[in-house]
Amino acid sequence: MRKIMIGVMGPGTGASETDRQNAFELGRLIAQKGWVLLTGGRDAGVMDAASAGAKVENGLTVGILPTADDRGISDAVDIAIITGMGNARNNINVLSSDVVIACGMGAGTASEVALALKANKPVVLLTDHQESKLFFTSLSKDKIFLTTSPEAAIRLVNELLTARR
Amino acid sequence: MRKIMIGVMGPGTGASETDRQNAFELGRLIAQKGWVLLTGGRDAGVMDAASAGAKVENGLTVGILPTADDRGISDAVDIAIITGMGNARNNINVLSSDVVIACGMGAGTASEVALALKANKPVVLLTDHQESKLFFTSLSKDKIFLTTSPEAAIRLVNELLTARR
Amino acid sequence: MRKIMIGVMGPGTGASETDRQNAFELGRLIAQKGWVLLTGGRDAGVMDAASAGAKVENGLTVGILPTADDRGISDAVDIAIITGMGNARNNINVLSSDVVIACGMGAGTASEVALALKANKPVVLLTDHQESKLFFTSLSKDKIFLTTSPEAAIRLVNELLTARR
Amino acid sequence: MRKIMIGVMGPGTGASETDRQNAFELGRLIAQKGWVLLTGGRDAGVMDAASAGAKVENGLTVGILPTADDRGISDAVDIAIITGMGNARNNINVLSSDVVIACGMGAGTASEVALALKANKPVVLLTDHQESKLFFTSLSKDKIFLTTSPEAAIRLVNELLTARR
Numbered sequence: 001m002r003k004i005m006i007g008v009m010g011p012g013t014g015a016s017e018t019d020r021q022n023a024f025e026l027g028r029l030i031a032q033k034g035w036v037l038l039t040g041g042r043d044a045g046v047m048d049a050a051s052a053g054a055k056v057e058n059g060l061t062v063g064i065l066p067t068a069d070d071r072g073i074s075d076a077v078d079i080a081i082i083t084g085m086g087n088a089r090n091n092i093n094v095l096s097s098d099v100v101i102a103c104g105m106g107a108g109t110a111s112e113v114a115l116a117l118k119a120n121k122p123v124v125l126l127t128d129h130q131e132s133k134l135f136f137t138s139l140s141k142d143k144i145f146l147t148t149s150p151e152a153a154i155r156l157v158n159e160l161l162t163a164r165r
Numbered sequence: 166m167r168k169i170m171i172g173v174m175g176p177g178t179g180a181s182e183t184d185r186q187n188a189f190e191l192g193r194l195i196a197q198k199g200w201v202l203l204t205g206g207r208d209a210g211v212m213d214a215a216s217a218g219a220k221v222e223n224g225l226t227v228g229i230l231p232t233a234d235d236r237g238i239s240d241a242v243d244i245a246i247i248t249g250m251g252n253a254r255n256n257i258n259v260l261s262s263d264v265v266i267a268c269g270m271g272a273g274t275a276s277e278v279a280l281a282l283k284a285n286k287p288v289v290l291l292t293d294h295q296e297s298k299l300f301f302t303s304l305s306k307d308k309i310f311l312t313t314s315p316e317a318a319i320r321l322v323n324e325l326l327t328a329r330r
Numbered sequence: 331m332r333k334i335m336i337g338v339m340g341p342g343t344g345a346s347e348t349d350r351q352n353a354f355e356l357g358r359l360i361a362q363k364g365w366v367l368l369t370g371g372r373d374a375g376v377m378d379a380a381s382a383g384a385k386v387e388n389g390l391t392v393g394i395l396p397t398a399d400d401r402g403i404s405d406a407v408d409i410a411i412i413t414g415m416g417n418a419r420n421n422i423n424v425l426s427s428d429v430v431i432a433c434g435m436g437a438g439t440a441s442e443v444a445l446a447l448k449a450n451k452p453v454v455l456l457t458d459h460q461e462s463k464l465f466f467t468s469l470s471k472d473k474i475f476l477t478t479s480p481e482a483a484i485r486l487v488n489e490l491l492t493a494r495r
Numbered sequence: 496m497r498k499i500m501i502g503v504m505g506p507g508t509g510a511s512e513t514d515r516q517n518a519f520e521l522g523r524l525i526a527q528k529g530w531v532l533l534t535g536g537r538d539a540g541v542m543d544a545a546s547a548g549a550k551v552e553n554g555l556t557v558g559i560l561p562t563a564d565d566r567g568i569s570d571a572v573d574i575a576i577i578t579g580m581g582n583a584r585n586n587i588n589v590l591s592s593d594v595v596i597a598c599g600m601g602a603g604t605a606s607e608v609a610l611a612l613k614a615n616k617p618v619v620l621l622t623d624h625q626e627s628k629l630f631f632t633s634l635s636k637d638k639i640f641l642t643t644s645p646e647a648a649i650r651l652v653n654e655l656l657t658a659r660r
Contacts, residue, residue, distance in 0.1 A: 002400060002410045036409060060390075062409060068425060068449070068581055070332060079366060079392060080332050081411050082425040085580035086563055087283050088256035095398060095412040107282035107304050114276035118252050119398070135300035139272050167565060167575050201574060225555075227574060233416055233590060233614070235497060244531060244557060245497050246576055247590040250415035251398055260563060260577040284563070417613050418586035437634050441609035447602035448582050465630035469602050 005036040005062065006157060007097030009113070010046025011106035019046055019104035022126055024053035025150035026101060031059020033154065038097050040089075041065040041081070043074045046103050051076035064093050091115050098164075099157045105129045117143055122160050126153045170201040170227065171322060172262030174278070175211025176271035184211055184269035187291055189218035190315035191266060196224020198319065203262050205254075206230040206246070208239045211268050216241035229258050256280050263329075264322045270294045282308055287325050291318045335366040335392065336487060337427030339443070340376025341436035349376055349434035352456055354383035355480035356431060361389020363484065368427050370419075371395040371411070373404045376433050381406035394423050421445050428494075429487045435459045447473055452490045456483045500531040500557065501652060502592030504608070505541025506601035514541055514599035517621055519548035520645035521596060526554020528649065533592050535584075536560040536576070538569045541598050546571035559588050586610050593659075594652045600624045612638055617655050621648045 008026050010019055027050035030037045037054040039047040041063020051061045055076045063077035068084030083089040087108060094100050094116040101124045102113050110132075116123045117140045124145045125133060136144045145160075147153045173191050175184055192215035195202045202219040204212040206228020216226045220241045228242035233249030248254040252273060259265050259281040266289045267278050275297075281288045282305045289310045290298060301309045310325075312318045338356050340349055357380035360367045367384040369377040371393020381391045385406045393407035398414030413419040417438060424430050424446040431454045432443050440462075446453045447470045454475045455463060466474045475490075477483045503521050505514055522545035525532045532549040534542040536558020546556045550571045558572035563579030578584040582603060589595050589611040596619045597608050605627075611618045612635045619640045620628060631639045640655075642648045 001405065001408070002403060003408050005409065060409075062411075064411070073332060075331065078331070078333050079335070079390075079409060080426065081392075081394070081422060083422050083580075083583075084425050085253070085422075085578075085583055086256065087280055088250070088253040088578075088580055090256075090280075091251065091253035092411060092413050092415075095414050096410065105304075107279050110300075110304060111276045111279035111283060114272050114279060115252055115255075117272035118276060129303070131296075131300040131303040135275075135296040138294070138296040139270075139275060166570065166573070167568060168573050170574070225574075227576075229576070238497060240496065243496070243498050244500070244555075244574060245591065246557075246559070246587060248415075248418075248587050249590050250413075250418055250587075253413075253415055257576060257578050257580075260579050261575065415583070416586065417610055418580070418583040420610075421581065421583035421585075435634075437609050437612035440630075440634060441606045441613060444602050444606035444609060445582055445585075448606060459633070461626075461630040461633040465605075465626040468624070468626040469600070469605060 003036045004098050004161060005038045005096060006030050007038040007093055007100045008046060008050040008103055009040065009093060009100060009109050010103040011109060012042055012044035012047065014106050015045030015104055020049040022150050023049035023103045026050055026103060026153060027053025027059065028057050029150060029154040030054055031057035036060045036062060038062045038064065038093065040093060041074060041077050042072050048074040048076065064089050087111065094119055094121055097121065099124065099160050101126060101153055101157065103127070105132045124153045124156050126150065168201045169263050169326060170203045170261060171195050172203040172258055172265045173211060173215040173268055174205065174258060174265060174274050175268035176274060177207055177209035177212060179271050180210030180269055185214040187315050188214035188268045191215055191268060191318060192218025192224065193222050194315060194319040195219055196222035201225045201227060203227045203229065203258065205258060206239060206242050207237050213239040213241065229254050252276065259284055259286055262286065264289065264325050266291060266318055266322065270297045289318045289321050291315065333366045334428050334491065335368045335426060336360050337368040337423055337430045338376060338380040338433055339370065339423060339430060339439050340433035341439060342372055342374035342377060344436050345375030345434055350379040352480050353379035353433045356380055356433060356483060357383025357389065358387050359480060359484040360384055361387035366390045366392060368392045368394065368423065370423060371404060371407050372402050378404040378406065394419050394426070417441065424449055424451055427451065429454065429490050431456060431483055431487065435462045454483045454486050456480065498531045499593050499656065500533045500591060501525050502533040502588055502595045503541060503545040503598055504535065504588060504595060504604050505598035506604060507537055507539035507542060509601050510540030510599055515544040517645050518544035518598045521545055521598060521648060522548025522554065523552050524645060524649040525549055526552035531555045531557060533557045533559065533588065535588060536569060536572050537567050543569040543571065559584050559591070582606065589614055589616055592616065594619065594655050596621060596648055596652065598622070600627045619648045619651050621645065
């Protein structure tokens with residue numbers, strides 16, 4: 001039976017300390033819920049912190065790597081999907097996630113939020129980046145959910161999963 | 166010898182009348198310059214209008230289709246690249262363009278602008294959508310160029326191509 | 331820590347009864363070894379039988395789907411990677427597998443064996459299809475391993491994994 | 496109006512002198528017919544020779560590159576499609592070709608022939624590699640066409656295009 005998979009997307013090397021702390025906490029809470037964590041899989045920023053958080057709670061972590069081998073993979077990734085297709089893999093990240101959480105913002109993350117909207121996936125934005133909130137809510141009124149803490153983000157994800165059934 | 170290729174990205178069915186008029190004019194001017202036009206190839210909105218504009222001037226038009234066959238292709242596309250990979254093809258659109266012009270805005274277009282920034286490509290934004298301008302200039306100070314007319318957009322593209330040499 | 335993942339590739343609706351029995355047994359043995367099973371994820375043929383076999387032993391099953399949603403997924407897949415990129419996903423199947431086992435033969439399976447060789451991955455061929463054996467050994471002397479039973483295939487995989495370390 | 500595009504696939508650095516001569520002649524004849532040539536785009540083997548042949552007759556050449564930029568591109572490619580997705584681009588090669596000609600054989604070429612069959616595309620095999628002929632005709636009775644000269648290959652392509660209409 002297919003497991004519920006929650007994507008946590010965010011900056012790699014450009015992640016702030018707050019982004020990384022939020023990502024770690026998101027990973028922890030996702031694992032506590034029994035959901036699988038999906039990230040971009042690399043050993044940097046939000047991807048790495050979220051995966052590390054999930055492992056603290058013995059969660060299962062999936063990393064969708066842009067590279068053609070597993071160099072640069074986060075130590076906290078259990079299942080490595082090696083795509084060899086660069087940032088085109090961002091579309092796989094969002095298609096494979098039941099809900100996408102964007103933790104922080106950057107060009108890669110923006111592409112994932114936009115691709116998620118294009119695929120009709122709900123997106124929870126966990127950021128205080130004002131321009132992101134205005135932009136993405138201008139693109140979609142009903143698929144973008146704003147929040148300010150990992151706990152609130154997870155409550156939103158839970159509601160979205162429940163509403164879907 | 167590889168020809169210069171300029172990508173024109175924008176909404177499909179969601180394009181406004183202004184978007185379509187701008188796209189048609191962009192296609193016309195790109196062909197006049199002797200550049201190849203690249204679009205998402207479908208028979209809708211900005212893609213279709215830009216390709217039609219280029220054909221008026223006997224330009225060469227390339228369409229990178231999301232579908233696995235050529236159903237839904239614009240009549241004005243000469244070279245159909247059939248990817249069968251949905252919106253993951255948006256990354257190919259930007260990697261293959263020397264400069265990307267975003268004409269109007271939507272979720273698909275936003276993903277292309279973001280992927281272009283991720284790939285370090287210059288992007289000319291031709292839109293009066295205020296949230297887009299603020300958001301993308303907040304992501305990148307030096308790769309986003311704002312403009313308000315097709316003519317000004319083409320002048321910018323020309324300068325960007327010249328500066329690169 | 332990244333888990334070892336073994337890919338089992340083979341025909342979907344074109345699978346023979348022997349192919350399906352072999353695939354089921356391969357899935358069972360892969361799970362017994364504690365490896366993760368990777369397949370093409372669909373509810374047909376070798377993919378479905380291998381995943382079902384792994385679940386009998388409480389193994390973990392990953393399915394890399396060609397589709398843009400999870401329609402047509404095998405009930406025995408735990409982790410669904412939804413690529414929306416058709417058979418281009420075959421390259422992800424082989425890049426993500428530590429060793430590829432081809433169980434039976436068809437056009438899709440042939441593309442996976444060929445892509446695996448291109449990526450320098452070892453491939454175990456479990457088939458009595460004579461033309462396949464001659465063809466693939468003519469393409470590669472040292473990456474193709476012929477075998478006639480699931481048990482022998484798993485022994486080969488084990489040796490290949492050990493030799494790699 | 497979409498132009499007819501003929502794909503010529505074959506080994507890169509592993510191409511034989513005969514493969515390269517055949518590829519050059521195929522490119523020349525494809526251009527003479529007014530068809531667009533599609534190849535894998537790299538500066539090696541069959542891709543490079545076919546593109547060079549087409550340019551002798553002022554044909555139009557499209558190269559679908561595996562890389563994320565245009566390093567390693569053949570000088571004889573006019574339109575560079577930069578995929579950044581490695582050998583997953585082989586599926587785009589075959590989906591975008593009206594007919595695929597395999598000139599010589601290797602692991603990459605084998606993946607393209609197999610993906611073409613999977614996509615129901617006709618494939619002309621121009622090779623004296625006996626194992627290839629036996630293998631691919633065993634996979635498909637009605638989509639594989641064997642031939643021994645570039646001229647005969649082009650006659651076959653012409654018949655296939657005519658029959659399709």
